[in-house]
Amino acid sequence: MLASQIAVAVENARLFAESAQRLAILENSDDYIGMAAPDGKQLYINPAGVRMLGYDSLEEMLSLPGEALLSPDDLQRYTENLDHIYTEGSWRGEMQLMRKDGTPVMVEQSIFLIRDADGEVLAIATISTDITERKQAEAARARQDMLIRAIINATDDWIFLKDHEFRYLLVNPPFAEYYGGRQPEDMVGLDDYELGTPEYLIEGDPEQGIVGIRNDDREVLSTGQAVHNPHDVINFADGSIHILDTKKMPLHGPDGNIIGVLGMARDMTQVERARRRQQLAYELGQRLNTLLDPDELLDEVVTRMSEAFGFYHAHIYLYDEAGQKLVVQAGLGEAGATMKERQHSIALNLPQSLVARAARTFEPVVVNDVSLDPNHLPNPLLPETRSEVALPLVMGQRLIGVMDIQHNLAEFFTEDEIQVLSLLSSQISVALSNAHSFDATQAALAQTEMLYRASERLNEATSAQELLAAVLETVNISDANRAGVNVFER
Structure with missing residues (x-):
């Protein structure tokens, strides 16, 4: 009996201890x-x-x-x-x-x-x-992710992330647009081969100076060092060739190991084109300074400028102050020759004319879609014109003429393009002014020399016959069959 009571007491104590232990866990x-x-x-x-x-x-x-x-x-x-x-x-x-x-x-x-x-x-x-x-913390990360995503999506630069298998983990809309107008999510999980990138761009082509997309990726993953390629050549879907400034760097995970390649690329095509055009404008300006014949100078301008910049057409008007009009003095190709031969002109006060407006305002007039501008005067000799810019040629407050340039692409004339052309128009104005000044100086020198020679011969003459011979020789009249000198006595 006592043993049973002891057993019950022990069991109760055990249960109480377990209960107390459970309660302690809950309480703490x-x-x-x-x-x-x-x-x-x-x-x-x-x-x-x-x-x-x-x-x-x-x-x-x-x-x-x-x-x-x-x-x-x-x-x-x-x-x-x-x-x-x-x-x-x-x-x-x-x-x-x-x-x-x-x-x-x-x-x-x-x-x-x-x-x-x-x-x-x-x-x-x-x-x-x-x-x-x-x-x-999740909300903060979500806000941060949203902000980063907004920045990534807003930039015109390409941004992408690849894993060790060269598959894209993330791309932004501008980069996806390059691949045939895809959506960013459509590119996730694909590599460059699966996206249709030409092999020579992926693996490189030494003859063309192309390092290769994957070679850059491998270098970043193997060395852990960033790679900068400022002259990355890329073919766009429309066949155009673009120059990218590409930077790739390793992306590290929480443990410090490299988990992929983060890349950023900026399209430098327009910048490179603008730089090249500024250089060409400078070289053309240097060439213009050596030309002193106005006709030769203008022909050189329209030819060299169109070759360098790829314009559809260019011609130059000179201002006829007496007639209050602008007359074509030089033009590109057959259309330019025809307009010059016809002495094509535009009245200075003609309201419906980009050329006349540029001449009146002394400001460039740019129309990047001529079909939308009521002031554009279509020229039947130039049916493919889609955009046009007219730049005044001035020296101080004096109008010299207008340079008119046309292209067969709409939206062609960017701000950078206009800056280069404005610089060039200033150089042309100076060169024309110098050429006209040279002509005037040469004419004045010739006249002065003639008068000087006449003065010497006249002073040496001792008879009416010698006086007459001196006059005829000085004014260079060689085919006269009769001449005389009238002497008046007082």
């Missing part, structure tokens, strides 16, 4: 652990729950119904979750609770039923982990 947990009766009355809340929701005491918190601890936004969802819990036995997800001061706290919650031996529900147990900081 950092998670909010609570139990409520099926009718919603709070039965148990551990200290972490009291601290999490900012109540002054356990008694204060237990006196409230469970719904009072929920955010109003999640109250309906909690009711729906209870139906799921009674059907499935448990539920897990995110829920928003309310602190005593009314501020929300986001938790990850596990809810399950506690049943007796007969399966009757004794209580509803809840374990809530505060994930507010995690959600704030």
Whole structure:
């Protein structure tokens, strides 16, 4: 009998110890652990729950119904979750609770039923982990990702990320547009071969000076060093060749290992073209300074300029002040020769003329789509004109003429193009002014020399016959058959 009593006492002690141990675990947990009766009355809340929701005491918190601890936004969802819990036995997800001061706290919650031996529900147990900081960090990362994505998508530069297998993990819209107008998500998981990039661009072509996309990628992945290729040649889908300034660098993971290649490329074609054209404009300007014949100078301008810049047509008008009009003095090709032969002219006061407007305002007039400009005067000799620019040739406040340039592509004349052409028009104005000044100087010198020779011969003459011979020789009249000198006596 005593042995049985001792055995029962030992078992009770063991059960009490286990119960105390379990209670200690609940009491010392950092998670909010609570139990409520099926009718919603709070039965148990551990200290972490009291601290999490900012109540002054356990008694204060237990006196409230469970719904009072929920955010109003999640109250309906909690009711729906209870139906799921009674059907499935448990539920897990995110829920928003309310602190005593009314501020929300986001938790990850596990809810399950506690049943007796007969399966009757004794209580509803809840374990809530505060994930507010995690959600704030996730929101901050999401905002940062959105900002980075917005920047990546807004730039005209190409931005891309590749893995060790040279497959794209990320590309921005401008880069995707290059590959036949694709969407960025369509390129993820594909490599350059699968995207249809020519092999010589991928593996390189030494004869063309092309290093190769994949050779750059391999160098970055193997050395961990950035690669800069300022003259990366790329063929666009329309057949045009572009020059890119490409930079590739290793992308490291959290453990410091290289996880891929981050690349950025900027299309430098227009910049390179502008630089080249500025150089050509300078060289042409130097050449113009050596030409002193106006006709030769103008012919040289339209020919060299069109060869260098690839214009559809160019011609130069000179201003006829007496006639108040602009007359073609030089032009490119057959159309230019025809207009010069016909002495094609435009009245200075003609309102419907880009050339006349440039002459009147002393400002360049640019029309990048002539079909949309009512002031454009179509020329039947130039039917393919799509864009046009007229640049005044002036020296100070004096109008010399107008340089008119046309192209068979719309939207051709960019700001950089206009800057180069404006520089060139200034050089042409100076060269023309110098040429005209040279002609005038030469004529004045010739006249002065003639008068000087005449003065010498006249001073040497001792008779009327010698005087007459001196006059005829000085004015260079060799085919006269009769001459005379009238002498008046006073």
